[in-house]
Amino acid sequence: MKDLKKHRQYNMGFNSDFEKEVISFVSEYITPYAIEMDVTQNIPNAVIKNIADKGYFGACVKSKYGGQNMNAYDIMSLHKIMAQGHGSVENMLTVTGMVTQPIQRFGSREIRDKWLPLIATGEKIGGIALTEPNAGSDLRSVETCLTDKKDHFVLNGVKRWITLGQIADFFLVLCKLENKTIAVIVERNNPGLKIKSIKNMLGLKANMLAELEFTDCVVPKENTIGSEIDGVSTAINFGLDEGRFTTACGSLGIAEAALSEAIKHVREKDRLNKHQLVQKLLTEMIVDVESAKNFCTAAAEAREIFDLSMVRKTLLAKYVASKAATSVTSNAIQILGAKGCHLNSSFTERLYRDAKIMEIIEGSTQIHEVLIPKEFLYV
Amino acid sequence: MDKIKEKIRERIKPILQGNEIDDDENFFELGLVHSLFAMQIILFIEKEYKIELDPDEVSLENLSSIDAIAEIIDERFKKTPSV
Structure with a gap:
């Protein structure tokens, strides 16, 4: 009954106390730095520290490890509002969740005891290294290779476009071990790891991307997380599932913000208010946002x-919400006209650029078009 | 044990699309399951039996057949009968 009440509350657009807390946090600690983040292409340490102090890095870490163990509705609010502050901040928390879930579910007791408290407090930032120059959405084709050297493993290969690669203290790396995919933890200070910054992306500009090159990188055997069961590391599948959910919620936040900007603009311009073609655009935007909200709430x-x-439901939410974000932000720019096109000074143009990235990360729209029918055919 | 197997069969049935399998047959080798199947089996076990699987229990061997899944659930009941 309690869940149902909460579900209704979210669907009717009310803000929970937690959502109000996040709105207040974002207004004070994220929004003032948003333009700076796009220009400098990084998240300032002060912002990261404030997020850590608030405990948001531990959103899905269990209480026994010092985390918040938030319910799915609060995680939805957290990501929705964070994305309105800055998409890269939201994505930093998405990546944290994607690292947390595999470790929490599949890590050995030693791994869990070591890393989860550090993640929860933000003392250590984790990155998840999946994408490679020749393997994007199809994770089965990863080429980064783990070799068994009896008392340890050796890792060789290249990972590219890794979010937080420039600052992460450790990485959860997807690789192949004797034709099976497996995840291993590699710490930043490993002498076999070389990190090169990647800049000037279209959106999520403060994601601090990097290329990771592993050359005869020695990995202790106890650093492995889970094993492959059905094609792709099951640990990584749990991480991706978390990432899809939070990216869906972040996309919803972006779409809601763009709609809000468009409505504000139309209200200011009475002439536009009466224009039927503008009303048509607004109708499409409202339907997209409501649809995304319903799918995200159902997943939550x-x-x-x-x-x-x-x-x-998570696959559906990510598919619908990220497409909605792209469409709604595009329509918002159309309504705002030139006013919405100023690089690094128009809120809407940042939402537009960030939205496109949401459709690519954590499984592209096209990968979802492969996974969703399978889900319904098999279940 | 039989009740556990019955529940698992019930859960697996729609996924097998009408194909009959024996309790000891490996459904990964049959090629009828997709890449998120293991996730769903893990969620099924944890939700249905209110247990949290240990990382070393989540392996291909333990999730590959009705017999294997029933075995890990039964082992848990033996260890903690109150579960």
């Missing part, structure tokens, strides 16, 4: 009650 509800449909 399934996740909260641990329903088996959570996997497919």
